[in-house]
Structure formats: C-alpha cells, structure tokens
Amino acid sequence: MGSAKHKTYDVVVVGGAIYGSAVAWWLTQMDGFEGRILVIERDPTYTNASTSHTNSCIRQQFSNRTNIQISRFGAEFIKSFRRYMGGDPEVPHLTLQSYGYMYLADTPEFAQTLKESQAIQMAEGAQTRHMTAAEVAADYPFYQLDDIIAANHNLVDEGYFDGGTMFDWFKRMARKNGVEYIHDEVTSMTLNPQGTAVDSVTLKSGDRIACGTVVNASGPRAVATARMAGLELPVRPRKRYTFIFDAAHPLDRDLPLTIDPSGVHMRSEGKYYLAGCPPDVDPDVEFDDFAFDHSLWQEKVWPIIATRVPAFEQVKVINEWVGHYAFNTFDQNAVVGPHSKVANFIFLNGFSGHGLQQSPALGRGAAELIAYGKYRSLDLGQFSYERIEKNHHFVEKAVI
Incomplete structure (x- = not known):
C-alpha cells in the first residue's frame, strides 16, 4: 500500500x-x-x-449513430496513437488489423436489421458492406453457408489491435x-x-x-x-469465455471476426485462432469468481465453429481464460x-x-x-x- x-x-x-x-x-x-x-x-x-x-477488438458495426461515432474516433486514435500521446518517439505505433467483423444472418428479420444498420453506418462514414451469402462465399470460401441469408462486413478500420x-x-x-x-x-x-x-x-x-x-x-x-x-x-459482473486454438488445416486467408447466429464468435489470432461466447445460462457473478466452465468448449463452441468452418474439425485448444463483462443489465x-x-x-x-x-x-x-x-x-x-x-x-x- x-x-x-x-x-x-x-x-x-x-x-x-x-x-x-x-x-x-x-x-x-x-x-x-x-x-x-x-x-x-x-x-x-x-x-x-x-x-x-x-x-x-474494435468495430464500427453498431446500429446507434453515437456508438458508431465513438468507434470512428477510436480507430482514428489507434492509428494516430503516437501523435495523440504528444509525438514522443518512445510511444509505439499501434496497428489496427482491419480484417473486419462478419455478422452472419440466418433469418429474414436479422438480415433486414443488418441492412438497416449498414445504411446508418455508411451515413456515418463507415465502409460496411451488406452482402449476400454468395458474395460471402466468393470472398471467404471456407465458410459453410447453407443456413445464411445475408451478412455485413467492413474491412476498413475494424478488427483488433494491441x-x-x-x-x-x-x-x-x-x-x-x-x-x-x-x-x-x-x-x-x-x-x-x-x-x-x-x-x-x-x-x-x-x-x-x-x-x-x-x-x-x-x-x-x-x-x-x-x-x-x-x-x-x-452493472454486474458477467462471465465471458475465450479460447485460443490451433488448426490442423489453417485457412488460406484471415478469418474475419465472425459472429455466428448462435452467438459464438471467432477470428484469426496471428497463426492461431480465437473463439469466444457467453455461457447459455448467464447469471450475475461475484467480482472475484473466475471459475472456468470446461464443458463449454466441447458442448457449444467447438461444434459451432466446426460446423461454420469445416476446416476447424481438427483443432486443439492451446489457451483459455474467463474474464468479466461489466454488464449493464x-x-x-x-x-x-x-x-x-x-x-x-x-x-x-x-x-x-x-x-x-x-x-x-x-x-x-x-x-x-x-x-x-x-x-x-x-x-x-x-x-x-x-x-x-x-x-x-x-x-x-x-x-x-
């Protein structure tokens, strides 16, 4: 002290x-x-x-204009980090890995929501693209898209950073x-x-x-x-789980931060991949409760990512952790x-x-x-x- x-x-x-x-x-x-x-x-x-x-991670794919404006400034701040920090040469440059978020919609209602959000995002200067399943498949042939109707994706100032x-x-x-x-x-x-x-x-x-x-x-x-x-x-603590995994058959291009309709998300993480999700039952927890539910990977995450990306049938978890959202109920x-x-x-x-x-x-x-x-x-x-x-x-x- x-x-x-x-x-x-x-x-x-x-x-x-x-x-x-x-x-x-x-x-x-x-x-x-x-x-x-x-x-x-x-x-x-x-x-x-x-x-x-x-x-x-950082995204501009929100439906509320204020949240989009907040992330637009966040991207500018990251890309101009040294300048904002006063130009000190000791301050590192931050890189924004812009492979974007890929929201996948499996219902007409969700597809319409994505389309409406994309219009709002474009009006605020974001470069989000509303895509058909065929267009997604052309750009990212590793997805299994039989149940997907549409998607939103943005390759500009959206992805992850340090x-x-x-x-x-x-x-x-x-x-x-x-x-x-x-x-x-x-x-x-x-x-x-x-x-x-x-x-x-x-x-x-x-x-x-x-x-x-x-x-x-x-x-x-x-x-x-x-x-x-x-x-x-x-505001209450809620658990969120993250898994880092290696793939026996790596993809031939970056995996966007993909939000599956199930709620599971995944993305490239250097030479590995990252996946995460909330638990199916999502209670408030104590601020010091970091107990890990090891069944979540086998019963929820891996079946979903292996279905969406068949190349992920053979993967190995190499790291995992649980953190807390400060969740506004x-x-x-x-x-x-x-x-x-x-x-x-x-x-x-x-x-x-x-x-x-x-x-x-x-x-x-x-x-x-x-x-x-x-x-x-x-x-x-x-x-x-x-x-x-x-x-x-x-x-x-x-x-x-």
Whole structure:
C-alpha cells in the first residue's frame, strides 16, 4: 500500500485500469485544467481486471449513430496513437488489423436489421458492406453457408489491435503528466450534509482523501463503488469465455471476426485462432469468481465453429481464460456522466464488452465533463445516468 502525497485532490479516480487511466490522461490534455488528480487502484498487477482479459477488438458495426461515432474516433486514435500521446518517439505505433467483423444472418428479420444498420453506418462514414451469402462465399470460401441469408462486413478500420499497449501508455503518460497513482482501496465515502456531493473517500489504509470530483472507473465492481455514495447502478459482473486454438488445416486467408447466429464468435489470432461466447445460462457473478466452465468448449463452441468452418474439425485448444463483462443489465450500454443528485460523482461504467474500443472517446468525454462541465467533442448525453431513472433505454441492436 502507498500513501497519497496530499490530503485533497480535485479529482479522485476509483480504479486504475483502462478507464481510470484513460480519463486521468485525458484530463491532462484539457486546456486550462490544472487540477490535482489521484488514481486509486486496489491491484496494480491488474491480474483480474477486465482490461487484462480483453480480446482488443474494435468495430464500427453498431446500429446507434453515437456508438458508431465513438468507434470512428477510436480507430482514428489507434492509428494516430503516437501523435495523440504528444509525438514522443518512445510511444509505439499501434496497428489496427482491419480484417473486419462478419455478422452472419440466418433469418429474414436479422438480415433486414443488418441492412438497416449498414445504411446508418455508411451515413456515418463507415465502409460496411451488406452482402449476400454468395458474395460471402466468393470472398471467404471456407465458410459453410447453407443456413445464411445475408451478412455485413467492413474491412476498413475494424478488427483488433494491441489494447494492452494502449492501456500501458495511458497509464505511463498520465503519470508523466503529473497524475498520481497509489496502491490502495476505497472502502467508504462521506457525503456533505445535503447529500449532494461526495466530500471525501476513506481508504483501506485508513487515509481519508478530500475530493472535488469522484470518478467511478471500477469496472465489474462499479456497483460496490456506487453504493459507497448511496447510489444504485445496474452493472454486474458477467462471465465471458475465450479460447485460443490451433488448426490442423489453417485457412488460406484471415478469418474475419465472425459472429455466428448462435452467438459464438471467432477470428484469426496471428497463426492461431480465437473463439469466444457467453455461457447459455448467464447469471450475475461475484467480482472475484473466475471459475472456468470446461464443458463449454466441447458442448457449444467447438461444434459451432466446426460446423461454420469445416476446416476447424481438427483443432486443439492451446489457451483459455474467463474474464468479466461489466454488464449493464438495463440496456447493455455505457453509463457516463454525473449522478442527478450527487453531482460530483461521475459514472464511467457498464460497457458490456465495448469498453476497450470505446475508451478513447468515453475517457475524453468524461474528462471534458469534469474540466468544462459539458461535452466538447462528441455529445455523449445518451449515456447519462438520468436515462436509467427515467427508464429511457439506449437502443443498440448490435450487442455481442
């Protein structure tokens, strides 16, 4: 455990993984903002953080314009990473492996949804292509497509990238720019007498830190952090499984990140392949529950990928892990911005699997709110906590 250098901070960030570090770094980029920033992280190894278990993908294939705009900026940020980091020659260039997402539709209704989403994506500048099964077969003859009616695919700025390096440099450059990180844990919060602001946070070490703004960036533990301020948040840990496998008969070209109608997804992973899925029964779990369901591969994943890609009849799992989605049970989209009553409590939660790819834009948006009291780049108002209070769902049809 380490002690904070000061007793008062303008911004206290609870959680130092991708979102805590993104908002901290972005705050150092806000013109005129000179506040003191403290990031509190309970596990600086990040062993069980969702950031450490991510598959590092980015897509523009959403149905909601705001989500598309967020990913368009995310792709720009990745491709211009060194420039955004100030041009430091030590900052690596990030590569966006753009072999795209391939959404496969096996019903007329799903095919129509894909077609409508493609029109929205194209209007926002994405290069998504709506394809017949014959067109998919011409480009990717390894698929078995007897049940497929249509598909959407995008080969521009959509695929995967090195999310671990992006996170590492958010953290490094935040520190270089004066952000303070400590290894400790927030155990409680004290509100002012009116209950309209968090005055201070108390740490496991016993230290008490006064704060101007609190940012909840605690991933799957977000509900516990919110409850310290007397607030409720519909975000719970949900397990998501990933398998890395070798194929006896490798494909002759890249495998797009293919979303099978069953919900199983798969893609190229260097010389190997990656597959993943939610469990058939998908309950809320404890934040420290990483028990692995070893039957999932044999009973669900492998039969589906071997049916869709017959070359995958002979494969061998070489690595596997389970991580957590910070799953927003309300509408499976982010909650960003202040609470309606406790106005200095900022949510940055509930990404439901979209977190890493959305961190450049949503980290920037949260920093703008803190520094200026409003969004200056993208309008992220649809993600407000107020929508939960008013029962207004953020509608996004493309959720994996």
